[in-house]
Amino acid sequence: MMINNQGIKKVLVAAPNWIGDAVLALPAIARVRELFPASRITISGLPHICELFRESPYVNDMRIYSGSLLSTVSDIKKCGFDLAILLPNSFRTALMVNLARIPLRCGYNRDGRGIMLNMAIKVDARTKKLPQTEYYMNIVNYIFGDGVFSGEQKRKEWLHLSQGELQHANEILHNFNIPSGSLIIGINPGAAYGSAKRWHPERFALLCRTLVNTHNAKVIVFGSQQELNIAAEIVNLSQVPVISMAGKTSIRELMSLIKQCSIFVTNDSGPMHIAAALNIPIVAIFGSTDPEKTGPMGNNHIVIKKDVDCSPCFKRKCPTDLKCMDLITVDDVLKGVERIIEKQ
Template identity: 45%
Template structure:
């Protein structure tokens, strides 16, 4: 690959919040190796806000496979639009066959990525997956691919910028909740889209919230998607303290700006965990079925709470046995980390 002849690059993004954030070092790597090139990212709509303020990205192109790009005709429509943009190189951070097919149909001459998902014939520059990379942090999965393509990698921790518009919207939301400027906020994210095996018990989150509120009197914000509303309701039913439930009530941009206002974020292994880490918010991450070696939050502001049990990490969506990896984590253990964070640091206020 002659780097000097690449003027326009299309990067196919991953599809989930945490995965997208963990590709930020890869996007920075592409920028470093092609400093004068135009870089566009093809993204699903629900994660596009994560990329729109990224200084390494010149354009975010939406791939709306549920609407305008649905089905064969939709893919052809997208390919036609990409063809008109005249890309020289497509880099696939996502593994799917679909990513390579659309770039092939768009006539992008150089198509580079891992030789997985039966897409090898559609790639001009194939990278054979070295299984040892699966034992490293997930961010290195993307970096190792770019290294194999001849790029000098940038192994910095992900960072995300929140727009002034989103910050103003977050302030409006807090004002509507009678939260005054300067109040300390604690964010809690009790969900995890992948499955229940990654979720700490809702009643433990409720007890933890009561302990925090009793000793520190801070406002507690409960985050989550609309699909996780049942989890937040379980916490509200058990908790004695006043918790502000934002689950399903905020957009991704609003969520980003609200997390940025938190002094501490308590979470399962999830997309919002990686988002809080990229925002440089001190966080406590509770791990059960997943492996912190590969998916720990990046940066120096996190504490991981985990119990060593024989079956963990199982990487399963649902626990097939007794969920001991989570049951063994008591609220008081997590609270000790909360207390250390709140008393040992200068906390930001909203």
């Protein structure tokens, strides 16, 4: 379905609710900016999701979801948007833009929300198999038709940081006596979705010990407040100097510190996608999920996954023996890191 973009002055893009999904949506959002160079593009989403878009050249404004649906609708309605592009599949998002009376409302026709969209996209077998980045791009292509994505498809960095943020990250490293030019390995042992996506902490600890002793690496463990215990276990078991930044960073600080890393070793998670969008080489550990669908953007990464009959299961918690993670050894991950080191 093609529309005349000349009459579209204000565009609302509803962002996905998970960090990883929001990052995977960046090429689609960049495509919207390319198609509407003179329009005002606003991102709406949860507070931590909107933080990803500060400094972004793709958007002009952010609308953070407030406490209630009606207050959010009232806020959005005042803006006078011409077009709403819904990236998440949620019923609530469709209801929100419908109640806000945005004239054009585009998103996937699923979860009973098609009646609230006047540009509803059919979800067929092909659509369901699309990698997540293409799943989001398919929405934009439905509105405007397939086209060449001028140079942006070759972009290596999709997230943006200010010089002040990068300087702040450098100051943090300096405070930990990490000199410029060090081999900095970021470790992300958590995964907000659930334990089925997490490699074992004791194996992360052994990996840290080997990297410090063999490669003189400076290792930084990242994580949320909910992952403090995992990070502490890794630090204690590693028996070498390891810095934990778990629970100590905002989203923007996490981004700026990841940008300083030489390599990022991570489970399938939001921070994995942040690292990829900042063009940091990744060793990604996959268990219950599918790297073909939600793997890191770019081609300078190494994905480690074992073939197991029950994987991908996409479960939050493994109902059996977590074999998909048990089969991944420290040596598997170490070899991945060393392959990247050899290229640097």
